[in-house]
Amino acid sequence: xxxxxxxxxxxxxxxxxxxxxxxxxxxxxxxxxxxxxxxxxxxxxxxxxxxxxxxxxxxxxxxxxxxxxxxxxxxxxxxxxxxxxxxxxxxxxxxxxxxxxxxxxxxxxxxxxxxxxxxxxxxxxxxxxxxxxxxxxxxxxxxxxxxxxxxxxxxxxxxxxxxxxxxxxxxxxxxxxxxxxxxxxxxxxxxxxxxxxxxxxxxxxxxxxxxxxxxxxxxxxxxxxxxxxxxxxxxxxxxxxxxxxxxxxxxxxxxxxxxxxxxxxxxxxxxxxxxxxxxxxxxxxxxxxxxxxxxxxxxxxxxxxxxxxxxxxxxxxxxxxxxxxxxxxxxxxxxxxxxxxxxxxxxxxxxxxxxxxxxxxxxxxxxxxxxxxxxxxxxxxxxxxxxxxxxxxxxxxxxxxxxxxxxxxxxxxxxxxxxxxxxxxxxxxxxxxxxxxxxxxxxxxxxxxxxxxxxxxxxxxxxxxxxxxxxxxxxxxxxxxxxxxxxxxxxxxxxxxxxxxxxxxxxxxxxxxxxxxxxxxxxxxxxxxxxxxxxxxxxxxxxxxxxxxxxxxxxxxxxxxxxxxxxxxxxxxxxxxxxxxxxxxxxxxxxxxxxxxxxxxxxxxxxxxxxxxxxxxxxxxxxxxxxxxxxxxxxxxxxxxxxxxxxxxxxxxxxxxxxxxxxxxxxxxxxxxxxxxxxxxxxxxxxxxxxxxxxxxxxxxxxxxxxxxxxxxxxxxxxxxxxxxxxxxxxxxxxxxxxxxxxxxxxxxxxxxxxxx
Amino acid sequence: xxxxxxxxxxxxxxxxxxxxxxxxxxxxxxxxxxxxxxxxxxxxxxxxxxxxxxxxxxxxxxxxxxxxxxxxxxxxxxxxxxxxxxxxxxxxxxxxxxxxxxxxxxxxxxxxxxxxxxxxxxxxxxxxxxxxxxxxxxxxxxxxxxxxxxxxxxxxxxxxxxxxxxxxxxxxxxxxxxxxxxxxxxxxxxxxxxxxxxxxxxxxxxxxxxxxxxxxxxxxxxxxxxxxxxxxxxxxx
Numbered sequence: 001x002x003x004x005x006x007x008x009x010x011x012x013x014x015x016x017x018x019x020x021x022x023x024x025x026x027x028x029x030x031x032x033x034x035x036x037x038x039x040x041x042x043x044x045x046x047x048x049x050x051x052x053x054x055x056x057x058x059x060x061x062x063x064x065x066x067x068x069x070x071x072x073x074x075x076x077x078x079x080x081x082x083x084x085x086x087x088x089x090x091x092x093x094x095x096x097x098x099x100x101x102x103x104x105x106x107x108x109x110x111x112x113x114x115x116x117x118x119x120x121x122x123x124x125x126x127x128x129x130x131x132x133x134x135x136x137x138x139x140x141x142x143x144x145x146x147x148x149x150x151x152x153x154x155x156x157x158x159x160x161x162x163x164x165x166x167x168x169x170x171x172x173x174x175x176x177x178x179x180x181x182x183x184x185x186x187x188x189x190x191x192x193x194x195x196x197x198x199x200x201x202x203x204x205x206x207x208x209x210x211x212x213x214x215x216x217x218x219x220x221x222x223x224x225x226x227x228x229x230x231x232x233x234x235x236x237x238x239x240x241x242x243x244x245x246x247x248x249x250x251x252x253x254x255x256x257x258x259x260x261x262x263x264x265x266x267x268x269x270x271x272x273x274x275x276x277x278x279x280x281x282x283x284x285x286x287x288x289x290x291x292x293x294x295x296x297x298x299x300x301x302x303x304x305x306x307x308x309x310x311x312x313x314x315x316x317x318x319x320x321x322x323x324x325x326x327x328x329x330x331x332x333x334x335x336x337x338x339x340x341x342x343x344x345x346x347x348x349x350x351x352x353x354x355x356x357x358x359x360x361x362x363x364x365x366x367x368x369x370x371x372x373x374x375x376x377x378x379x380x381x382x383x384x385x386x387x388x389x390x391x392x393x394x395x396x397x398x399x400x401x402x403x404x405x406x407x408x409x410x411x412x413x414x415x416x417x418x419x420x421x422x423x424x425x426x427x428x429x430x431x432x433x434x435x436x437x438x439x440x441x442x443x444x445x446x447x448x449x450x451x452x453x454x455x456x457x458x459x460x461x462x463x464x465x466x467x468x469x470x471x472x473x474x475x476x477x478x479x480x481x482x483x484x485x486x487x488x489x490x491x492x493x494x495x496x497x498x499x500x501x502x503x504x505x506x507x508x509x510x511x512x513x514x515x516x517x518x519x520x521x522x523x524x525x526x527x528x529x530x531x532x533x534x535x536x537x538x539x540x541x542x543x544x545x546x547x548x549x550x551x552x553x554x555x556x557x558x559x560x561x562x563x564x565x566x567x568x569x570x571x572x573x574x575x576x577x578x579x580x581x582x583x584x585x586x587x588x589x590x591x592x593x594x595x596x597x598x599x600x601x602x603x604x605x606x607x608x609x610x611x612x613x614x615x616x617x618x619x620x621x622x623x624x625x626x627x628x629x630x631x632x633x634x635x636x637x638x639x640x641x642x643x644x645x646x647x648x649x650x651x652x653x654x655x656x657x658x659x660x661x662x663x664x665x666x667x668x669x670x671x672x673x674x675x676x677x678x679x680x681x682x683x684x685x686x687x688x689x690x691x692x693x694x695x696x697x698x699x700x701x702x703x704x705x706x707x708x709x710x711x712x713x714x715x716x717x718x719x720x721x722x723x724x725x726x727x728x729x730x731x732x733x734x735x736x737x738x739x740x741x742x743x744x745x746x747x748x749x750x751x752x753x754x755x756x757x
Numbered sequence: 758x759x760x761x762x763x764x765x766x767x768x769x770x771x772x773x774x775x776x777x778x779x780x781x782x783x784x785x786x787x788x789x790x791x792x793x794x795x796x797x798x799x800x801x802x803x804x805x806x807x808x809x810x811x812x813x814x815x816x817x818x819x820x821x822x823x824x825x826x827x828x829x830x831x832x833x834x835x836x837x838x839x840x841x842x843x844x845x846x847x848x849x850x851x852x853x854x855x856x857x858x859x860x861x862x863x864x865x866x867x868x869x870x871x872x873x874x875x876x877x878x879x880x881x882x883x884x885x886x887x888x889x890x891x892x893x894x895x896x897x898x899x900x901x902x903x904x905x906x907x908x909x910x911x912x913x914x915x916x917x918x919x920x921x922x923x924x925x926x927x928x929x930x931x932x933x934x935x936x937x938x939x940x941x942x943x944x945x946x947x948x949x950x951x952x953x954x955x956x957x958x959x960x961x962x963x964x965x966x967x968x969x970x971x972x973x974x975x976x977x978x979x980x981x982x983x984x985x986x987x988x989x990x991x992x993x994x
Contacts, residue, residue, distance in 0.1 A: 166769020
């Protein structure tokens with residue numbers, strides 16, 4: 001008896017249908033080989049989503065192998081719903097970051113909301129209670145009404161979903177560039193905590209075990225969302241709005257609580273969220289990981305629309321659904337918990353031993369495909385890669401052609417008001433960032449810090465990525481993103497323990513894009529290896545281009561650090577007048593790719609600063625030593641906008657009061673703009689109580705980190721004096737706190753509310 | 758004390774309240790599922806914040822019909838102490854235990870940030886640890902906290918000292934600038950006429966630990982515990 005003879009034949013697909021499913025001729029030939037026959041339309045649809053770029057990582061997989069994924073603390077590396085690292089006391093931190101870029105452009109509110117919903121499910125399917133969300137957002141410049149519309153929609157979508165779930169949105173970052181005006185980026189990071197020995201995985205183990213469907217009923221929404229996410233956009237993209245799913249955070253809250261009860265009572269063998277490609281991906285991935293098969297009966301799947309075809313049911317991306325495999329005999333307990341929480345649940349199939357994903361509708365088999373072929377044996381491409389012809393032009397920057405800064409005070413105020421640097425309070429106040437009563441450091445410092453109840457520990461989290469650096473030099477850009485993330489963590493007093501990534505790029509079929517991707521991955525991999533930070537999960541988003549214009553290469557890193565003692569938690573803002581201000585690290589002539597060049601000279605050009613990993617590492621050791629010895633009042637990493645912006649932020653960000661500073665800088669043959677606004681990495685501004693200054697200086701020297709004493713924290717203005725040769729003053733500026741604060745605090749709100757006028 | 762915290766399916770501040778009561782204040786916190794029908798054995802009840810049933814309709818509008826509510830109305834009617842925080846306050850309004858209604862915030866968006874409130878009445882079981890006019894700094898986190906009622910009810914709230922907390926600035930001035938959500942008369946919290954039920958929008962449970970840089974919420978919980986202890990002394994066992 002041959003299996004295929006029973007499969008409902010629908011006639012072999014025409015080449016047009018194959019093409020509409022985004023499958024190449026080669027890929028179709030591979031399908032024939034796996035099946036030993038022509039696929040029917042349902043099967044073609046299944047292959048189409050599972051082998052889409054979004055689900056199969058066909059262009060990226062061979063390159064992602066470069067990431068270091070192992071380490072002492074790694075409990076779960078890439079390949080599961082999320083990664084997990086050991087944080088001691090029998091606990092693991094589970095985290096991942098994912099993109100929801102395409103849907104957020106088409107329908108900002110729902111696109112962003114369901115992005116939050118998806119990443120939350122990834123975390124709680126591992127058995128972890130989510131305790132923090134962060135998001136990394138990229139928008140076009142706000143003078144475009146469309147960019148304002150997208151930002152407002154995305155922010156309210158994130159706010160509506162996260163707030164209702166009761167998971168605080170504790171941080172993240174937002175930057176602006178016109179390149180994102182038709183392709184915004186919405187990358188969402190989530191972290192949860194689980195007992196290490198209770199970690200759940202997406203495994204369909206145990207022949208004969210029941211497979212259960214729980215959560216929302218299946219509708220026609222989001223069909224082929226994964227295929228959409230694997231394609232570029234054009235002006236007709238608005239028509240894809242029906243492909244965007246609609247979220248229901250309340251239902252997801254019920255799912256979360258129910259899932260954590262399953263875990264508590266140890267009822268499950270495995271569980272997976274129905275994300276991209278819904279029922280199809282969850283079932284075949286669970287089977288493939290366990291080396292089993294799954295037999296599903298679609299007639300038993302709860303639906304909210306009538307007359308749905310198997311094709312539609314299998315490819316629907318309706319939100320808030322989970323597939324689980326119960327322990328033998330525990331099905332009734334699972335169903336009882338679902339009843340308690342008012343969630344739909346049904347036994348829809350069982351685990352088999354033949355390795356097939358077999359889909360029935362009643363007595364009829366409608367599809368039958370080897371699960372492993374779908375999940376793991378998709379095409380792999382080593383696509384051609386070559387630097388773009390314009391790369392040399394981008395990197396060329398004759399800085400001598402640009403006039404040095406004449407009026408640094410004006411420049412500083414302009415930078416403080418540039419939306420990339422300005423305060424994001426308008427956004428963060430819409431996110432519940434305190435629910436859960438764990439948030440020790442709220443949005444607005446280098447890292448968010450969340451305590452772990454029942455322990456003395458806390459976790460610091462940050463998301464970082466500078467796409468302009470990546471455009472100019474993707475290898476350096478990748479490494480610098482890792483370095484900045486780790487620097488943000490050590491400034492908070494945390495030891496970096498793991499990283500997740502979201503790699504947002506253009507069309508991988510273009511050699512220049514593929515080159516950007518490969519170089520950035522190498523940069524990230526080398527830096528993570530140098531700093532010994534394992535990559536435990538991640539996500540790749542290709543085809544971020546509209547009308548042929550690709551976004552800047554934008555790898556975003558979400559990094560997690562561990563703080564053992566609450567007294568080590570450190571924030572970026574000045575604390576007390578009279579404290580000494582020191583700069584750790586060295587300022588060089590690093591103007592390439594800076595925010596200063598973009599805002600003041602309208603140039604996105606040059607080479608980003610060189611990353612010296614040894615120097616960077618020494619800085620981390622030094623920072624953690626100083627913090628653990630209790631010698632530091634505040635620590636703030638120097639990034640976009642350079643030293644002057646960093647100092648201004650130290651003055652302006654203390655939630656209780658503003659501080660001034662009196663600072664003297666030595667020009668040391670640098671251009672004035674490089675000294676004040678250059679973005680040399682491996683630098684941190686710290687403030688130190690006067691009684692600790694001597695000890696700090698000695699320690700810093702011992703640990704081989706260059707340092708400069710800059711001045712003191714005051715209650716007055718921010719006064720900066722720059723001295724040149726023979727200590728003669730070159731430049732002097734004095735800015736009142738109210739003037740700086742007005743620019744920095746209100747710039748974003750002003751630009752967003754410009755619409756009304 | 759035995760303090761019952763009602764858990765609706767979409768509650769999300771229930772565990773936060775439980776943590777403060779048990780871990781910070783050493784009380785017994787008991788979670789009461791919304792489908793139960795009794796609050797027997799409880800010394801006080803907290804209706805916690807969150808999104809009770811998703812709040813897709815009006816906040817708290819569905820929660821008022823949940824099975825536990827009859828028992829809570831009865832408990833409050835007998836003089837039992839009930840604290841409604843945020844979504845819990847909205848439920849008390851929907852139930853009619855407290856007068857008035859909530860509109861969407863003035864700027865139509867969700868607001869999460871710390872605000873100052875002034876204690877307007879210290880002769881309540883929820884504020885007896887406060888000084889008259891004391892300024893507390895507590896986080897708010899809501900989209901619908903813009904309190905509204907008719908002029909007659911407002912006058913009677915004012916006349917009967919039922920307005921317990923009002924939004925103010927750092928110095929304690931009640932101004933429209935210090936009003937985060939457009940709430941009538943800067944109202945942040947009100948009590949019923951009998952004084953045993955309080956609803957407030959700010960979250961005292963989020964301000965109950967030094968580690969979280971805020972301990973002002975402790976005043977409210979300690980007041981409750983003191984009032985319950987005093988009440989127990991009066992009651993013959």
